[in-house]
Amino acid sequence: MTINLIKLCVGADRVDDLVDWQQRLLRMSEGTELEGHPHHTTRMFPKRRDELLAGGSIYWVIAGQIQARQRILDLREVQTNDGRKCMIVLDPELHRTRLIARKPFQGWRYLDVKDAPADLEGGEGGEDLPIRAELAELGLL
Template sequence: MTIHLIKLCVGADRIDDLKSWQHTLLQRNKGTRLQGLVHHTTRMFPKRAEELKDGGSIYWVIAGQIQVRQPIVDLQEVTTNEGRKCRIVLEPGLILVNPTVKGPFQGWRYLKPEDAPGDLGSSAEGDDLPIRAELAELGLL
């Protein structure tokens, strides 16, 4: 059974901030064993790893709303100078979802498929639309 993760995109005010951060990560990883991988590292390793790898996505909360998602490719245990961590390997590119208000929380949480916002049907490769959240609140998206 598939399960998803929901995670605050700390420091991002717009979708373009996340895209820029991931682009920088890809550039920094050139010539390393992580070349071509988009990933996010977190302290805790999910206990439901197999369910996440079975079609799960990470849903990013940006500016108080779930705005985009990325399919999860793999979960890898890594050791850093701070101890063991989990590297969440993601498909590159962001998929726009119906903006959904989400209050603050720490770390990540599991998200049931039936609770996940639906895709908007296009990729977030184009321009960020800051007004999108306002349109959604008005019921126009």
Template sequence: MALHIIKLCVGADSVEDLQSWIDDRMADRRASGRPIEQIHTTRMFPRRTDEVLDGGSLYWVIKGVVQVRQRIADLRPVKGADGIDRCDIVLDPVLVRTAPQPRRPFQGWRYLQEKDAPRDLRTAEGAEGIPAEMRQELLELGLI
């Protein structure tokens, strides 16, 4: 069974803001000739690597609420310019919206069991452009 990771998305105000950041980073990599992959670097390397790589996702907490996830493609050990060991989390650049789930602030990342992970939101045809507030109301009504 997959084991997920949950992390605060510091600096992003919305899922759209995170998507814009991802798009910019991918364009920079493309322009510089580096491999086209999204990488998020974090200090600690997961010890439960096999479980995370068995279908795990990184769930992003944006403004105190889990709102989106990305599939984890790989975990790579790297050494920073300061000589400190770190972990490159290689992510699928596709964002999958999830049911909103409030979370208190925490440092670093945490494991997230499958049973505790918010469900993916169903995508109704034409629902992609719905404003966040309206999407939340529709979710609470069980319409998406």
């Protein structure tokens, strides 16, 4: 069985902000074992590891809307000055999704496959237009 994660993309107002952040991570990881794979480090290690690695994705909430997802490739335990953390290794391919409003929350949450938004099809309004969020909030998308 597959499960997903949902996470706020703090500091991002648009999907392009997430893309820029991950491009910086990719440049910093050149020559390391993470080369070519963006990652996100979080304090809590998911207990449902096997379900996440069975095809799960992380869904990014940007400006109050789920707007994109990336497939989770690995979960690694890393030791930092603050203690044990979880590094979520991601597929570099970012998929834009249909918009679903989400209220703010801390950390990450599990997201059932049945509750995850569908990916946008090619040319289906995938451009990062601020009006998309407003139209979705009004139920017009």
